[in-house]
Amino acid sequence: DGGITQSPKYLFRKEGQNVTLSCEQNLNHDAMYWYRQDPGQGLRLIYYSQIVNDFQKGDIAEGYSVSREKKESFPLTVTSAQKNPTAFYLCATSPGLAYTGELFFGEGSRLTVL
Amino acid sequence: RKEVEQDPGPFNVPEGATVAFNCTYSNSASQSFFWYRQDCRKEPKLLMSVYSSGNEDGRFTAQLNRASQYISLLIRDSKLSDSATYLCVVNALTGGGNKLTFGTGTQLKVEL
Numbered sequence: 001d002g003g004i005t006q007s008p009k010y011l012f013r014k015e016g017q018n019v020t021l022s023c024e025q026n027l028n029h030d031a032m033y034w035y036r037q038d039p040g041q042g043l044r045l046i047y048y049s050q051i052v053n054d055f056q057k058g059d060i061a062e063g064y065s066v067s068r069e070k071k072e073s074f075p076l077t078v079t080s081a082q083k084n085p086t087a088f089y090l091c092a093t094s095p096g097l098a099y100t101g102e103l104f105f106g107e108g109s110r111l112t113v114l
Numbered sequence: 115r116k117e118v119e120q121d122p123g124p125f126n127v128p129e130g131a132t133v134a135f136n137c138t139y140s141n142s143a144s145q146s147f148f149w150y151r152q153d154c155r156k157e158p159k160l161l162m163s164v165y166s167s168g169n170e171d172g173r174f175t176a177q178l179n180r181a182s183q184y185i186s187l188l189i190r191d192s193k194l195s196d197s198a199t200y201l202c203v204v205n206a207l208t209g210g211g212n213k214l215t216f217g218t219g220t221q222l223k224v225e226l
Contacts, residue, residue: 035216042118042201042216043158050211090157097211100146102203105157 003027006091006106013085013113021076021109023091030096032074033103036060037088046089049074050097078111085113115140118204120217127224131192135220137202138184145212146205147178147185151198152219158201161187192224 004025013019023032031050035043045058049068063082068074078085088110092103120137127133139147147164162169164176164185175188185204189196202217 040122040218042218044216045213088155100205100212102148102150102160102163103214105159108157110155 004091004093004104004106006089006109009107009109011109011111013111015113016080018080019078019085019111021078021089021091021111023074023076023106024072025074025091025093025106026072027093027104028071029093029104030071031094031099032068033092033094034058034064034066034074034076035090035092037090037108043090046076048097085111087111116217117141117215118202118217120200120202120220122218122220124221124223127192127222129192129194129224129226131224132188132190133192133222134186134188135200135202135222136184136186137217137220138182139202139204139215140183141204141206141215142183144183144204144206147176148203148205149174149176149185149187150201150203150216152201153198161200189222192222194224194226197222197224 007022033048034046037043044060047066049055065077090108091106118139149161150158151161152158164178168177173190177186199219199221201219204215
C-alpha cells in the first residue's frame with residue numbers, strides 16, 4: 001500500500017535516554033517533515049527536508065536531530081537535551097517544498113518519557 | 115497575535131444541527147488554506163482545501179475571506195461521526211519555501 005509508515009506507535013522511555021522514531025514513505029515525495037503535537041497546541045514543525053542529505057531546522061528543533069540518507073526515510077531522534085519530550089510526533093510528506101497543496105501524514109508516534 | 119487562531123471549543127451540538135467554525139490568520143501573504151479533521155489520538159487528515167470562490171463537498175462548505183483574513187467551515191446536518199477536532203491550516207510562501215501553520219483546532223461533539 002502507498003503511504004507513510006511511522007514506528008513505533010507507542011514508546012515509553014526513561015528520562016535521559018535518546019529515542020529514535022522511524023518514518024518511511026513510498027509516495028516518492030521529495031519533502032518530509034516532523035511535527036510535534038501537544039494538548040491545546042497546534043502542530044509545531046521540528047525539522048524538514050527537501051532532498052537527500054539535506055535538512056533544515058523548523059520552529060522547535062532544539063533537542064532533536066534528523067537524517068535523510070535515503071529519499072524514503074527521515075528518522076527523528078529525540079535526545080536527552082529535549083526538556084519536554086512527551087508528545088505525539090507526526091511525520092508528513094509532500095511532493096516538494098514549493099507544493100502548495102496538502103500534507104500527507106503518518107499515523108503518528110506517541111512518546112511518553114517516564 | 116497567533117499566526118492562525120481558532121476557537122478551541124468544544125462545540126456540543128445535537129445531531130442534525132448546522133455548525134460553523136471560523137479561523138483567522140495574520141499573514142496577508144498566505145496563499146492556500148485547508149481544513150483538516152483529526153480524530154482523537156489519530157493523525158490529521160485533509161477534509162477540504164479552501165478556495166477563494168468558496169467550495170462545497172456534500173454537507174461541508176468552506177469559504178475564504180481574504181479582506182478580513184479568515185476562513186470558515188460550515189457543516190450541515192451534523193452526524194455523530196462528525197465528532198472530531200477540526201484544524202485550520204494556512205500555507206504561506208517564505209524564503210525557505212512554503213510554510214504550513216496549523217491552528218490549535220476546534221473540537222466538535224455531535225450528540226444524540
